[in-house]
Amino acid sequence: MEKKRRNQLDQERHKNKREKESDMEKKRRNQLDQERHKNKREKESDMEKKRRNQLDQERLKRKREKASDMEKKGRSLLERERLKRKREKESYMEKKRINQLDQERLKRKREKASDMEKKDRSLLERERLKRKREKESDMEKKRRNQLDQERLKRKREKESETEKKRKQIIDKSLHAETRHPKSIDKANKQFLKEIQKSPDYTCTVCHRMMYNENVIQFRPSSFRNSDLADFCRTHLKTVSDKEWLCTTCQRHLRKGSTPPQAQVNKMALPEQPSIVDELTDFEARLVAKRIPFMKITALPRGKQQGIIGSVVNVPSDVDETCKFCQELQYRLVSSLSN
Numbered sequence: 001m002e003k004k005r006r007n008q009l010d011q012e013r014h015k016n017k018r019e020k021e022s023d024m025e026k027k028r029r030n031q032l033d034q035e036r037h038k039n040k041r042e043k044e045s046d047m048e049k050k051r052r053n054q055l056d057q058e059r060l061k062r063k064r065e066k067a068s069d070m071e072k073k074g075r076s077l078l079e080r081e082r083l084k085r086k087r088e089k090e091s092y093m094e095k096k097r098i099n100q101l102d103q104e105r106l107k108r109k110r111e112k113a114s115d116m117e118k119k120d121r122s123l124l125e126r127e128r129l130k131r132k133r134e135k136e137s138d139m140e141k142k143r144r145n146q147l148d149q150e151r152l153k154r155k156r157e158k159e160s161e162t163e164k165k166r167k168q169i170i171d172k173s174l175h176a177e178t179r180h181p182k183s184i185d186k187a188n189k190q191f192l193k194e195i196q197k198s199p200d201y202t203c204t205v206c207h208r209m210m211y212n213e214n215v216i217q218f219r220p221s222s223f224r225n226s227d228l229a230d231f232c233r234t235h236l237k238t239v240s241d242k243e244w245l246c247t248t249c250q251r252h253l254r255k256g257s258t259p260p261q262a263q264v265n266k267m268a269l270p271e272q273p274s275i276v277d278e279l280t281d282f283e284a285r286l287v288a289k290r291i292p293f294m295k296i297t298a299l300p301r302g303k304q305q306g307i308i309g310s311v312v313n314v315p316s317d318v319d320e321t322c323k324f325c326q327e328l329q330y331r332l333v334s335s336l337s338n
C-alpha cells in the first residue's frame, strides 16, 4: 500500500516537473533519453534484442486489440499520412529500392499462396480492373492504349536477338501444336471447336458468306481510293454488328477497281416474290424462268458434294408451260364430266 502511494507521488512529481520545464529542457531530456536507449541497445546481445522486439510487438498487439474501431480508423489514417510524408521525402533511388523490396515481398507472398488463393486473387484483380476501365473516359482509354503500346515497343526493343529467336521458336511450336495436335484428346477437342464455326461473316461488298479467316473489318478510309470503297459498300452488318470485307474484294479495292462480284456491279439478286414461298417444289420448277444445269460430284473427303465445270443456264418459256397446263386442266375436266 505504501509502495503504491509512493509510486503515485513519484509520478505526480515527475509530471509537475515536466510541465514546468522549458522547450529547451524538454529537448535536452528527450535527447538524453534517446542516447541512453541507444547505449543500452548497443550493449545488448542478439538474444536480448530478439526478446525486446518480441515484447514490443506483443505490447503493440495488445494495444491494437483493445483499440476501438474509431481509434483503429484514426491510426490507419495517421499511418497512411506518415507513409505519404515519408515517401514525399524519399529520393528517386530510395523510391526505386523500396519498390523493389515491395515487389520482392509480394512475390514471396504469392509463391507461398495456395492455388485457391491465387485464383481468388486473380479474380478480384480482374474485377477491380474491369470496374476501373468502365469508369474511364474515351480520352483516358486512348491514353491507356497508347501507353500500353509504347511499353510493348520499349520491351521489344530491349529484347536481345537470342530472346527474339527463343520467342519465335516458342511461337512456332505453339502454332504447330494447334495445327497438328500430338495427343488424340487435343485433336478431338480442336476438331469439335473447329466444326462449331460457320460462315457467319457476310462481305459488305459482294454479300458472300465467309469464315472469319477470310474477312477483315471494313474501313473505307484504309483504301487509297476511299470514294470507290464507299461506293461499293452496302452497309450490311453481321457478326458483332460490324461491316466485314472478304479478302477478294479487298484485293480489288486496293488496286482501285470495282470487285467483279460486287453487288453494285449489277450482281445483286432480285427480291424473291412472296408467291414462290407458297408453291410446291414441282410448281416452282414449272414456272422457273431459268433452269440451271450443273455437274455435281462427291468430293473425296468429308462426304460433301461439289460442282465440277461450268453451270449452264437454260431459259424456259413459262408462257408455253402455262398454256399447256391450262389445256391439260380443260381436257381433264371435260374427260371427267363425259
Ligand SMILES: [Zn+2]
Pocket: 203, 204, 205, 206, 207, 208, 245, 246, 247, 248, 249, 250, 259
Ligand atoms: Zn466480297
